[in-house]
Amino acid sequence: MSRRSSRPRRTAAPALTALSPCPCGLPAAYGACCGRYHTGEEAAPTAEALMRSRYSAFVTGDAEYLLRTWHPATRPAELELDPGMRWSGLEIDGATEGTPFHSTGTVTFRARYRHHGQRGALHERSTFARVDGAWVYVDGTFLD
Numbered sequence: 238m239s240r241r242s243s244r245p246r247r248t249a250a251p252a253l254t255a256l257s258p259c260p261c262g263l264p265a266a267y268g269a270c271c272g273r274y275h276t277g278e279e280a281a282p283t284a285e286a287l288m289r290s291r292y293s294a295f296v297t298g299d300a301e302y303l304l305r306t307w308h309p310a311t312r313p314a315e316l317e318l319d320p321g322m323r324w325s326g327l328e329i330d331g332a333t334e335g336t337p338f339h340s341t342g343t344v345t346f347r348a349r350y351r352h353h354g355q356r357g358a359l360h361e362r363s364t365f366a367r368v369d370g371a372w373v374y375v376d377g378t379f380l381d
């Protein structure tokens with residue numbers, strides 16, 4: 238049996254297809270939910286949708302999307318995602334403004350994770366703003 242050329246090593250992030258359940262927790266397929274924002278096909282219409290899509294980008298390891306949806310004033314020069322981090326669930330606690338009729342908004346959420354097997358949760362209120370019509374992440378305050 239001949240060996241096939243070796244494929245690139247699979248990264249630590251779980252493989253997600255357009256039909257996989259979306260990691261953001263909404264009852265939708267990834268491709269029809271956060272995936273269409275990740276590909277750039279569409280822009281998230283609300284701060285909450287952007288928040289969910291950024292969470293999903295952490296799950297899929299899409300640092301490029303995270304930087305692209307970060308406010309230019311607060312965006313880091315580069316972003317290296319911790320490969321020991323496994324995001325395991327998102328709950329939105331509340332949101333203020335952030336609709337298509339606003340230019341700023343906040344989203345309060347809890348994101349559960351395992352870091353090298355250790356369970357934890359991030360409780361944060363994130364601030365979002367619109368730049369050239371598109372929602373971007375500005376900064377966040379830890380609540381716990």
Ligand SMILES: [Zn+2]
Pocket residue numbers: 259260261262263267270271272289290293
């Ligand atoms: Zn989603």
